[in-house]
Amino acid sequence: MSLTYADLHIHSRFSRATSRSITVPNLEKYARMKGLSLLGSADFTHPEWLAELKRELSPEGDTGIYKTKTGFDFLLSTEISLMYSQGGKSRKVHHVVLAPSFEVVDQINEELDKWGRRDYDGRPIFGKSSIEFLDMLLSISKGIEVIPAHAWTPYFGVFGSKSGFDSLEECFKEKTRHIHAIETGLSSDPAMNWRLSELDGIALVSFSDAHSYWPWRLGRECTVFDLKDVTYANVISAIRKKNIHSTIEYFPEQGKYHWDGHRNCGVSFPPEETRKHKGICPVCNRPLTLGVEYRVEQLANQPEGAAPKNAAPFKKLVPLSELLAGVLKKGVATNTVWKEYNKLLGLGSEFDVLLNVPSIKLAEATDRRIVNAIMKNREGKIKIRPGYDGVYGVPVFGTEPPTHKAQQQDSQKKLGDY
Numbered sequence: 001m002s003l004t005y006a007d008l009h010i011h012s013r014f015s016r017a018t019s020r021s022i023t024v025p026n027l028e029k030y031a032r033m034k035g036l037s038l039l040g041s042a043d044f045t046h047p048e049w050l051a052e053l054k055r056e057l058s059p060e061g062d063t064g065i066y067k068t069k070t071g072f073d074f075l076l077s078t079e080i081s082l083m084y085s086q087g088g089k090s091r092k093v094h095h096v097v098l099a100p101s102f103e104v105v106d107q108i109n110e111e112l113d114k115w116g117r118r119d120y121d122g123r124p125i126f127g128k129s130s131i132e133f134l135d136m137l138l139s140i141s142k143g144i145e146v147i148p149a150h151a152w153t154p155y156f157g158v159f160g161s162k163s164g165f166d167s168l169e170e171c172f173k174e175k176t177r178h179i180h181a182i183e184t185g186l187s188s189d190p191a192m193n194w195r196l197s198e199l200d201g202i203a204l205v206s207f208s209d210a211h212s213y214w215p216w217r218l219g220r221e222c223t224v225f226d227l228k229d230v231t232y233a234n235v236i237s238a239i240r241k242k243n244i245h246s247t248i249e250y251f252p253e254q255g256k257y258h259w260d261g262h263r264n265c266g267v268s269f270p271p272e273e274t275r276k277h278k279g280i281c282p283v284c285n286r287p288l289t290l291g292v293e294y295r296v297e298q299l300a301n302q303p304e305g306a307a308p309k310n311a312a313p314f315k316k317l318v319p320l321s322e323l324l325a326g327v328l329k330k331g332v333a334t335n336t337v338w339k340e341y342n343k344l345l346g347l348g349s350e351f352d353v354l355l356n357v358p359s360i361k362l363a364e365a366t367d368r369r370i371v372n373a374i375m376k377n378r379e380g381k382i383k384i385r386p387g388y389d390g391v392y393g394v395p396v397f398g399t400e401p402p403t404h405k406a407q408q409q410d411s412q413k414k415l416g417d418y
């Protein structure tokens, strides 16, 4: 059995707050290091990036899979931002779009040109509703898949507390049947989503929304498929039939919107604390930014621990670079961390190291503290100080108070909105 580790929601260097050196060869290089075997192309609505994709990728027959010159698989994907008003409220929702071919992508872009510009950002904004968007795409090809992105984030998630909806039905009305999956996003894991029986028939997929190709971003979440052949149709069919092998998840506490709070006031609350404060910040007396955990509890109709019958299993993992940074007490992008990372990658891909390489083998390559951290990670036993209001959560190692300077610098760059 060969499994496909797929990260289908990433960004090109033409999206805001992205690494300038994102190219197809760099994406491939880091995807291989990570252990991913299928990447989304990112940003196919962007004219320059699309031209680059067409130069760098060749169709594998009519499978809808596009290969690099060195044989790595991509499929065509993008993310789009919709801002509109519906039901008397202003709505802001992001969607991931998967498309079966460059021909279909060209048709999508032709339609989008009637709506507005798409050359100023890899993730352009259109003033159309989710329903109009879905209608337009389905009139081009039934093979197109629309997946609400990072469904729970406060600002741009379909269930977001700020500008989202209370249900898929409320957002998509009679078109809801065309929605087969949602992206759970970094701040929620499948178990949290299982608490909404509305989602019982919906596939829960996870992708990184990476704005760089560094291995602590690319593939930090991914969806694992068990496909006979890797084709676009098989990926879509697995999503539509909810036939997901498993997902790899960031610890939801590490996401930037897990708890509630105010970044500038240094206030961070779990939902029960927020309720005690009636949702008001004790420092500035303004409403707190409600995080994903709070929002899930608001919409949940099932108790904690509930799971639908055919739920795909998932594994929570701290990316190896972040694990090493935590143990070695160094920044994630430092030479010390990179050296250790590359040493361990002598044993296989990052996913191999994190999931499969026996501890005896790990011990031959690195020191005991790191082996212990990898094994703890494998067992899902890493402690995390939860993220809130745009601040990433921080893995906590040992007894020292965790330094989250690097993390704060990270979030100040406002990379993405997951």
Ligand SMILES: [Zn+2]
Binding pocket: 079, 094, 149, 150, 156, 417, 418
């Ligand atoms: Zn987004």
Ligand SMILES: [Zn+2]
Binding pocket: 262, 264, 265, 267, 281, 282, 283, 284, 285, 286
């Ligand atoms: Zn405040």
